Amino acid sequence: MITTALVGDLFIVMDPNGDLVTTIGGQQTLNFQQIFSLLKANSGDYYDTMSCYLDTGSGVLNLGSAAGVVYQDVSGIGSWTYDFRSQWSSTRLQHYSYYSQFDLVTLLQEFGHRWGAYVKYATTPNTPGQTLLHQDWIWTPGGEGAHWGRWFDDGNSSMDYDQAEWIDNGNGTYNRIDRDTTQPAQAAWFGYCPLDQYLMGLVPDSDVAPLKIIQNPSPTPTEGGPFNVATGPYTPNPGVATVTIAQIQNPKSDDPSPVFSGPRNPDYLSSQRVFHNAIVVVTKNTSTATTFITNSETWRQAHTANVRKVTSGRLMVDTSLLRGNFTDIYVKDNAADAGTGSSTGTFWETPDLVTRNADDNVFADQPVIRNQDNWIYVRVRNKGTTAYANVTVNVYLQNFVGTEFLYPVDWAPNNLIGTATIASLPAASGGNEGTAIAKFLWPAAQIPPAAGWHPCLLVEVIPMEITPSGLHHVWDNRKLAQKNVTIIDMMMMMKKSLLINFEFVIGHPLRRAVGTHLQIEAEGHTSDVHLFLDPGGLVDIADHATKLAWDIPLDPSRIPSGEGGVVEIDASHPPKVIGHARGGGDGLVIEIDRGTEIGVDGLRLRLEDDVRIRVGGSARALEHRHAMRGLRPVVLNGLPLLEITDPHQASLSLPLPAGERRALRLYAIVMRPLPHPARYQITERLADRVIGGATLQLGV
Amino acid sequence: MLMSDSVWLRARRAFLPFHGVVGVGWGPKVTRGKVVTQNAIIVFVERKLPAAEIRDGEHVPPTFEGYPSDVRVPRLVPDPKGARDRCLTADVRWIDWQKLDRMWREQHPPRGPR
Numbered sequence: 087m088i089t090t091a092l093v094g095d096l097f098i099v100m101d102p103n104g105d106l107v108t109t110i111g112g113q114q115t116l117n118f119q120q121i122f123s124l125l126k127a128n129s130g131d132y133y134d135t136m137s138c139y140l141d142t143g144s145g146v147l148n149l150g151s152a153a154g155v156v157y158q159d160v161s162g163i164g165s166w167t168y169d170f171r172s173q174w175s176s177t178r179l180q181h182y183s184y185y186s187q188f189d190l191v192t193l194l195q196e197f198g199h200r201w202g203a204y205v206k207y208a209t210t211p212n213t214p215g216q217t218l219l220h221q222d223w224i225w226t227p228g229g230e231g232a233h234w235g236r237w238f239d240d241g242n243s244s245m246d247y248d249q250a251e252w253i254d255n256g257n258g259t260y261n262r263i264d265r266d267t268t269q270p271a272q273a274a275w276f277g278y279c280p281l282d283q284y285l286m287g288l289v290p291d292s293d294v295a296p297l298k299i300i301q302n303p304s305p306t307p308t309e310g311g312p313f314n315v316a317t318g319p320y321t322p323n324p325g326v327a328t329v330t331i332a333q334i335q336n337p338k339s340d341d342p343s344p345v346f347s348g349p350r351n352p353d354y355l356s357s358q359r360v361f362h363n364a365i366v367v368v369t370k371n372t373s374t375a376t377t378f379i380t381n382s383e384t385w386r387q388a389h390t391a392n393v394r395k396v397t398s399g400r401l402m403v404d405t406s407l408l409r410g411n412f413t414d415i416y417v418k419d420n421a422a423d424a425g426t427g428s429s430t431g432t433f434w435e436t437p438d439l440v441t442r443n444a445d446d447n448v449f450a451d452q453p454v455i456r457n458q459d460n461w462i463y464v465r466v467r468n469k470g471t472t473a474y475a476n477v478t479v480n481v482y483l484q485n486f487v488g489t490e491f492l493y494p495v496d497w498a499p500n501n502l503i504g505t506a507t508i509a510s511l512p513a514a515s516g517g518n519e520g521t522a523i524a525k526f527l528w529p530a531a532q533i534p535p536a537a538g539w540h541p542c543l544l545v546e547v548i549p550m551e552i553t554p555s556g557l558h559h560v561w562d563n564r565k566l567a568q569k570n571v572t573i574i575d576m577m578m579m580m581k582k583s584l585l586i587n588f589e590f591v592i593g594h595p596l597r598r599a600v601g602t603h604l605q606i607e608a609e610g611h612t613s614d615v616h617l618f619l620d621p622g623g624l625v626d627i628a629d630h631a632t633k634l635a636w637d638i639p640l641d642p643s644r645i646p647s648g649e650g651g652v653v654e655i656d657a658s659h660p661p662k663v664i665g666h667a668r669g670g671g672d673g674l675v676i677e678i679d680r681g682t683e684i685g686v687d688g689l690r691l692r693l694e695d696d697v698r699i700r701v702g703g704s705a706r707a708l709e710h711r712h713a714m715r716g717l718r719p720v721v722l723n724g725l726p727l728l729e730i731t732d733p734h735q736a737s738l739s740l741p742l743p744a745g746e747r748r749a750l751r752l753y754a755i756v757m758r759p760l761p762h763p764a765r766y767q768i769t770e771r772l773a774d775r776v777i778g779g780a781t782l783q784l785g786v
Numbered sequence: 787m788l789m790s791d792s793v794w795l796r797a798r799r800a801f802l803p804f805h806g807v808v809g810v811g812w813g814p815k816v817t818r819g820k821v822v823t824q825n826a827i828i829v830f831v832e833r834k835l836p837a838a839e840i841r842d843g844e845h846v847p848p849t850f851e852g853y854p855s856d857v858r859v860p861r862l863v864p865d866p867k868g869a870r871d872r873c874l875t876a877d878v879r880w881i882d883w884q885k886l887d888r889m890w891r892e893q894h895p896p897r898g899p900r
Contacts, residue, residue: 105894106890108886108889108890108893110808110832110860110862110889111806111831111832111833111859112833113859113860113862113863114862114863115862115863115886117883117886117887117890118883119883119884119886120887120890147863148863148864149862149863149874150863150864150873150874151872151873151874151875152873152874152878152879153875153878153879154875154878154879154880154881154883155879159787159788161787166789166792166794166795166812167787167788167789168788168789168792168795169788170884173882173883173884174883174884186864186872187872192872192873195873196873196875199875199879206824215824217824225868225870225871226861226868226871226876227816227819227820227821228813228816228821228861228876228877229871229876230814230876231814231824231876232873232875232876232879233873233876247870247871247873248870249870309870310869310870340824340825342792342793342794342812342825343793345787345789351787
């Protein structure tokens with residue numbers, strides 16, 4: 087009799103009598119469709135992939151490892167496209183795998199079979215497909231169609247069998263390092279090579295450098311060691327062949343369908359980036375207190391972390407089991423956010439994250455103090471009537487003020503501050519949401535040292551949402567939050583005036599759109615604050631600017647930054663106008679020197695001063711070109727800037743190239759202590775949608 | 787672009803109903819341990835039978851719509867000697883688990899009340 091159980095985020099199928107065994111000819115395997123039915127009945131149809139861990143030690147069949155694809159919608163990866171979901175009675179499943187061994191490479195390889203390694207290449211378009219990427223194959227014939235061969239220098243790819251690395255000796259020969267993947271330290275070297283990641287939809291084709299094939303190496307490499315030491319030299323014959331990504335994309339004359347070739351579609355900007363992976367333990371034991379189940383939990387967690395690590399955060403695999411109320415769990419983007427899914431309004435000032443200078447259990451923001459440990463508290467909410475077990479909260483640091491962050495790439499593992507688990511998130515009760523606080527120590531060593539370079543904190547709550555699954559923003563996902571507020575406690579330092587350089591970054595490497603619209607909105611602003619925007623070279627200011635001189639330490643050679651990003655200054659003397667715009671605008675500008683006389687026959691007009699006359703066009707052409715409001719081009723002490731003349735609604739359009747990040751600066755000169763905090767929200771808009779923002783707060 | 791029809795799907799629809807067929811795949815045709823062509827219809831069977839034992843109308847033709855066919859038994863268990871030859875995806879990915887599920891139900895009929 088088959089029974090099931092939940093152990094944390096593992097689904098356990100207990101089959102003491104081997105009832106799941108099915109016999110095919112002389113071979114035995116397990117009924118994986120039946121296993122999926124059990125999973126679905128107990129834990130829903132939420133999963134993109136199902137991984138079965140086979141407890142062979144309990145007597146379950148040793149089936150090696152394997153994967154299959156139920157739903158294949160990607161073209162350009164050397165595969166048919168098809169949909170067999172209905173056969174599995176699923177609307178989401180696209181891949182399954184099973185394992186009898188549990189090293190990191192095996193776990194990566196079977197997951198990677200969702201997309202590879204199936205591609206061939208054609209030297210020129212519409213010529214026959216070539217198979218050098220899959221040679222030489224010394225194992226069971228037929229397997230080469232799904233794995234890279236020994237000759238291909240596939241770096242650290244997990245998608246081969248030889249698990250070896252070629253080292254170019256620079257003299258036409260190569261050495262080779264074979265690795266034993268059962269040794270964790272050696273297995274940790276493996277991941278996905280750039281070609282793997284291209285096929286997975288994680289990087290553009292431009293990231294795939296020409297691939298090297300070490301043909302017919304002499305002597306013939308051995309398999310099975312020695313491990314982790316270089317052997318060789320090996321001489322390729324007739325030499326090293328090169329395969330380019332364009333040749334892989336080339337249509338092949340023997341393609342059975344156009345879907346096999348061409349650029350990957352969807353590409354890396356539109357591909358799926360968030361996967362839900364159910365982990366099913368199949369055992370003959372009837373107890374859940376087994377070492378195998380304990381180990382399975384370790385492997386489960388390692389898989390999520392490992393996929394993130396080897397893809398640099400480009401892919402998120404949530405291996406938690408989703409309970410029916412997983413959409414009730416959320417963090418607020420702003421006070422009005424009720425966790426309905428997509429939020430509106432300011433989303434980068436989550437009220438559910440605060441920083442504290444000590445672990446004092448007070449849920450209120452304090453400015454971070456450098457050179458000491460600080461604490462981060464994250465409040466997670468449950469609006470449902472059922473408690474939720476095993477909620478994981480991760481906090482990440484982006485050490486710059488960016489206006490746009492995309493999930494999952496910007497929640498990258500190298501930026502992780504910490505992980506906390508809420509064993510049970512209480513249910514809502516009496517009209518109040520259930521809440522729990524996850525605490526994180528923010529060690530002094532992880533706090534950015536630069537006073538002028540302010541961190542942004544990103545939050546992720548697992549169980550993750552199942553939609554959206556592509557690249558997306560914080561507002562799209564109730565499980566994400568962002569704190570992008572820089573608070574400067576001026577009372578602690580202000581005796582005279584302050585010069586503040588607030589650096590922030592607009593744009594994103596994964597943004598397709600060209601151009602952006604920037605808006606600055608003030609709240610609590612007083613005339614004691616003078617603001618200037620440095621548009622990062624995106625506005626041609628010089629010829630259009632009023633020239634100002636101000637006796638403050640701000641000029642091209644004195645940009646306050648780093649530890650000196652906030653400096654005390656003497657700004658008691660106001661800025662002086664020392665010149666006006668010379669050129670600029672459309673039309674023709676005529677300059678006439680003083681003393682010029684114009685006239686005929688006794689009627690003469692003499693110009694006592696230099697004169698500039700514009701014929702046609704507009705003196706405010708720059709402002710028109712950039713749709714500027716509340717901004718005036720100035721050159722301050724030689725710095726081309728935009729003076730913010732109306733902080734309540736200043737805005738402009740900027741010709742930001744697609745896929746580019748650009749650092750901008752907001753200079754604030756604060757003449758005297760402010761009677762109340764002043765807040766400046768900088769937002770970036772694309773097509774009338776605010777896609778990112780950052781906030782500077784002066785005073786607490 | 788999801789394909790609802792292709793030579794492979796047509797082959798699948800044609801051969802999967804045959805007795806003893808457990809999957810229809812696409813890939814290299816292997817003859818006597820060697821790959822002889824890259825693009826073939828692979829018909830995976832429980833066991834290879836002499837022609838005389840194959841049911842009428844269930845013979846797999848040598849070609850299907852111009853592509854060669856290959857009839858073989860899928861490799862579903864690893865070679866105990868091949869430490870690194872243990873990923874069976876090459877064959878497993880073509881197995882029709884719905885048909886296996888039906889076979890499993892035949893092998894495990896529900897027990898009636900005692």
